[in-house]
Amino acid sequence: MSSKRSLRRQFLKNGAALAGFAAGAISSGSTTLFAADTPSAGAKDLHAYGERSRFENDVRIGSLALWPIVPGSRRDYGFRSPLQDSIGIITPAPLHFIISHGHEPPDIDPREHGVMIHGMVDRTLIFSLDEIKRLPSVSRLHFLECHGNSAAAGITGEPRKVPSATVQDTHGLTSCSVWTGVPLSLLLGQVGVQKGASWIVAEGAETGKHTKSIPLEKAMDDCLVAYGQNGEALRPEQGYPLRLLVPGWQGINNVKWLRRIYVVDQPYMAMMESTKYPSARLDGKSRWFESEMGPKSVITRPSGGQQLSAHGFYEITGLAWSGGGAIRRVEVSVDGGRSWKDAQLQQPIAPKAHTRFGLSWTWNGEEVMLESRCTDDQGHVQPTLAELTKFWGVDADYFRLPPTTADMGNFNAIQPWKVSRDGSVSNALF
Amino acid sequence: MRYSSFLPALAVFGLAACSAAFAQAPGYSNLGRTPSKEEIQAWNQSIGPQGKELPPGSGTAKQGEEIFASKCAACHGANGEGSQLAPRLVGGRGPLNTPTPSRTLANYWPFATTIWDYINRAMPPKQEGSLSGSDIYALTAFILYRNDIIPEGQVLDAASLPKVKMPNRDGFIPDRLEDIHSLRARGCNAGHCP
Numbered sequence: 001m002s003s004k005r006s007l008r009r010q011f012l013k014n015g016a017a018l019a020g021f022a023a024g025a026i027s028s029g030s031t032t033l034f035a036a037d038t039p040s041a042g043a044k045d046l047h048a049y050g051e052r053s054r055f056e057n058d059v060r061i062g063s064l065a066l067w068p069i070v071p072g073s074r075r076d077y078g079f080r081s082p083l084q085d086s087i088g089i090i091t092p093a094p095l096h097f098i099i100s101h102g103h104e105p106p107d108i109d110p111r112e113h114g115v116m117i118h119g120m121v122d123r124t125l126i127f128s129l130d131e132i133k134r135l136p137s138v139s140r141l142h143f144l145e146c147h148g149n150s151a152a153a154g155i156t157g158e159p160r161k162v163p164s165a166t167v168q169d170t171h172g173l174t175s176c177s178v179w180t181g182v183p184l185s186l187l188l189g190q191v192g193v194q195k196g197a198s199w200i201v202a203e204g205a206e207t208g209k210h211t212k213s214i215p216l217e218k219a220m221d222d223c224l225v226a227y228g229q230n231g232e233a234l235r236p237e238q239g240y241p242l243r244l245l246v247p248g249w250q251g252i253n254n255v256k257w258l259r260r261i262y263v264v265d266q267p268y269m270a271m272m273e274s275t276k277y278p279s280a281r282l283d284g285k286s287r288w289f290e291s292e293m294g295p296k297s298v299i300t301r302p303s304g305g306q307q308l309s310a311h312g313f314y315e316i317t318g319l320a321w322s323g324g325g326a327i328r329r330v331e332v333s334v335d336g337g338r339s340w341k342d343a344q345l346q347q348p349i350a351p352k353a354h355t356r357f358g359l360s361w362t363w364n365g366e367e368v369m370l371e372s373r374c375t376d377d378q379g380h381v382q383p384t385l386a387e388l389t390k391f392w393g394v395d396a397d398y399f400r401l402p403p404t405t406a407d408m409g410n411f412n413a414i415q416p417w418k419v420s421r422d423g424s425v426s427n428a429l430f
Numbered sequence: 431m432r433y434s435s436f437l438p439a440l441a442v443f444g445l446a447a448c449s450a451a452f453a454q455a456p457g458y459s460n461l462g463r464t465p466s467k468e469e470i471q472a473w474n475q476s477i478g479p480q481g482k483e484l485p486p487g488s489g490t491a492k493q494g495e496e497i498f499a500s501k502c503a504a505c506h507g508a509n510g511e512g513s514q515l516a517p518r519l520v521g522g523r524g525p526l527n528t529p530t531p532s533r534t535l536a537n538y539w540p541f542a543t544t545i546w547d548y549i550n551r552a553m554p555p556k557q558e559g560s561l562s563g564s565d566i567y568a569l570t571a572f573i574l575y576r577n578d579i580i581p582e583g584q585v586l587d588a589a590s591l592p593k594v595k596m597p598n599r600d601g602f603i604p605d606r607l608e609d610i611h612s613l614r615a616r617g618c619n620a621g622h623c624p
Contacts, residue, residue, distance in 0.1 A: 074514045116465060116473050124470055125462030135458055190462060201476050208552040209475060260473055268478045269541045271548040275533065278602060284527030286538075288602050394529075401529055 058082040060095060061168060063159070077102050078146060080172025083300050083319065088346075089141070089354040091175035093235045099146050099173070099251060101272065103206040105236035106257055113205075113241050115187075115225065119263035122192030129241050132182055132225060139180040140224065140247070141353040143321045145293050147250035147277060147409035149173035152399035152429065161400070165427040167303040170415060171296075174321070176354035179245050180228030184261075185220045193263055201268045202244050205257040212253050213267035214246060218291075222247050222352075225258060248323030248352035249291045250409065252277055279408045282394055293323035295382045296412040297330055297357070297374040308423035311365045316343070317358040322376035326350060329375040330357040336369035336416065337384065343372070351377075363419065369428060370417045385413040385429065400430055477547035481592030484546065488587035489568025491575035497565050498572050501554050510576055520576045526601060536577035540602055542594035545570045567591065 044051065062076030069075045079098040081091055091097075110129050118124040150171045152161055160170040188200075193216065200219045204210045214223070224245040227234060234240040239256030246253035252272055267273070267289065278288035297320035302308060316334075320327045326349055331340035343357035357372070373382040389396050392408065418428040465473070477483050499508070505516035512518030522534030532538070535545065549566050552558055561569070571586040580586075580594060 114463075116470070118465075118470055118474065123462075124465060126465050126469075127462045131461040134461065190459070201478075203476065207555065207558055209558075211476065211547075211551070262474065262476050264476075264478065266478060266480075268476050268547075269544055270476075271544055271552075274541060274544055275535075275539045280526065280531050280533070282527060282529065284525065284531070284601065286526075286602050398529055 110241040120197035141350040146173035151411040181226030184223040205259040211270035295322035320374035327355040484588035487563035494568035494572025
């Protein structure tokens with residue numbers, strides 16, 4: 001473990017303590033109700049553009065702890081969102097997870113930006129950003145998730161396996177936003193898709209020009225060409241000024257800095273989709289284009305690295321989502337999966353979006369194992385680790401292997417958190 | 431009787447005329463600009479497995495060796511063995527039916543056209559687009575030759591590159607993705623496609 005990582009641990013520990021996850025806070029008599037409204041010396045004037053309180057200091061963290069980025073060295077590709085202190089279902093854009101395959105956001109002048117749609121179409125057209133904004137817009141709640149999120153095998157598996165892993169380490173490669181833009185089907189309708197076309201190839205404008213093949217059926221179904229996120233323009237690291245949104249599917253599909261859509265009759269087998277994202281099976285075959293993310297849930301409080309400070313009442317709360325549709329049910333177990341109780345689902349419950357759940361619970365000081373499992377409106381239930389290993393034809397030891405090249409995506413096993421007698425919470429996947 | 435049937439018709443007509451002013455499809459059919467042929471060509475960088483977008487030009491491993499030394503070796507190693515900065519391009523062959531399969535270019539990549547496409551769009555970092563079509567054919571030939579996938583003297587061009595069969599072409603399921611657009615039809619369940 002690098003010293004950077006240790007520092008980060010220290011920081012997270014302090015952060016968890018600061019967050020005041022404690023029954024004590026409720027009964028505390030020392031709370032200051034009224035503070036003087038004089039700004040502290042040297043504070044920025046926040047009337048024109050706001051900032052969060054100086055007491056709020058959650059940040060994204062690199063998946064491999066190889067950050068900050070040092071030019072000329074190996075670097076982090078993925079940056080995880082701090083789910084442990086997430087509130088509700090919207091991820092603030094500055095904390096939304098990032099994966100850009102090592103490419104930095106291009107500096108795009110929105111007045112110069114457009115997206116070309118060509119290939120098997122009646123009319124090749126370039127739509128400027130301004131023109132896209134003139135079209136009827138829609139806003140939809142959707143999660144994004146890296147296919148490697150919460151995966152135990154693979155290069156990012158190690159930090160998620162250790163007992164000290166936080167929910168940011170285990171599940172931080174998902175986030176949820178209100179996305180605003182134009183249905184891709186509308187733009188495809190404008191260019192006139194020709195008979196025989198069956199796939200699109202979407203391309204970004206960054207160095208490396210990330211490319212992804214997507215079935216036309218999905219493109220015409222619910223994909224968005226989005227320019228807005230949570231009421232503002234996309235952030236540069238989220239694809240400013242334009243990105244593709246492919247709801248419920250692996251993050252790799254959601255091409256950022258979108259500049260081109262090529263209508264074709266077969267998948268184009270770009271580098272990422274054909275060589276990096278397939279999941280290898282033990283028989284030597286690989287699954288590729290897995291696309292849809294399965295039903296998944298995780299308890300965010302109490303979760304790994306947090307500390308219960310006293311016996312008594314807590315709400316167990318977390319997030320559930322599914323690429324197949326809306327979350328219909330979340331169950332919570334406090335006895336390691338022997339018995340389950342239905343959690344309350346908070347509104348809004350949108351298809352292919354994070355859904356917040358909660359269950360009232362009283363901790364009596366015993367060691368307990370907290371778990372959650374969700375069911376979506378297709379009837380798909382989040383699997384146990386045992387069910388998942390059976391599906392993959394491996395045993396659980398496979399996931400205990402050191403970081404390997406067997407990068408198995410779409411890992412959605414139930415996540416257990418162990419609450420020890422001293423109130424500490426730790427990762428208990430293994 | 432006549433009037434009573436005429437009046438509603440007029441009302442409907444009036445409504446239709448009114449909404450036509452806001453009608454959607456015709457209303458925004460003027461949006462979007464038609465690019466020139468040259469513009470389309472300049473923007474289109476996608477090379478599919480059939481290679482129909484591949485440009486003219488050609489190259490051999492011998493020509494590629496020199497370009498590799500000056501443009502690629504600094505990160506990928508003098509013999510394509512890889513480094514902390516860039517993946518291995520030569521070697522790494524071995525069985526895939528293990529918990530630690532080697533997912534190198536030679537051992538794993540299903541299509542040779544992907545090599546051309548990726549060099550063209552992404553390499554070398556910060557100098558993307560600096561290599562000519564022939565340079566890229568030559569580099570592709572060099573990498574494939576060093577991996578014993580093509581003979582040293584083979585000329586790669588738009589016709590020959592798509593015909594190169596990569597060792598792991600048949601290692602993916604489902605084999606013919608283009609036939610199966612629907613996830614449900616692929617038998618996906620709980621996020622996994624068997």
